[in-house]
Amino acid sequence: MPNHPVLMHTALDATDCRGLAEFYRQLLGLHYRPGDEPPESGPDEADWLVLMDDDDHRVLAFNQVSELARPTWPTDEVPKQMHHDYLVADVDELRRQRRYAEELGATLLFDRTDEEDEPLYVLADPAGHPFCLLVQ
Structure with a gap:
């Protein structure tokens, strides 16, 4: 490991964790981390999902939250909601x-x-x- 933290992925809060993950998966041509794929049957109770690139590097993660105010950018009335994870x-x-x-x-x-x-x-x-x- 290097002497400085390494960006692992960007994590986004979402009231529909799977829905937002699917949007970015399709938009960016990413794939799920093994085990994070949608269930073949039954309810999808995912509350944390990770998307990876073709080299299996983490790119984005999604965290289920019960409420999330929609950002009002470019005004700062409701700022953007995201954070970085550093490994x-x-x-x-x-x-x-x-x-x-x-x-x-x-x-x-x-x-x-x-x-x-x-x-x-x-x-x-x-x-x-x-x-x-x-x-x-």
């Missing part, structure tokens, strides 16, 4: 990158470093936009 090599690097981000002006919003499968921090940049630092 780091291990928990020690995760802690180091958190400290560095905070030195640069980030604020810690959520600490999930006790989760063994995917420890992460959610931070806000100086303007308040959230982003994640995580180990996978």
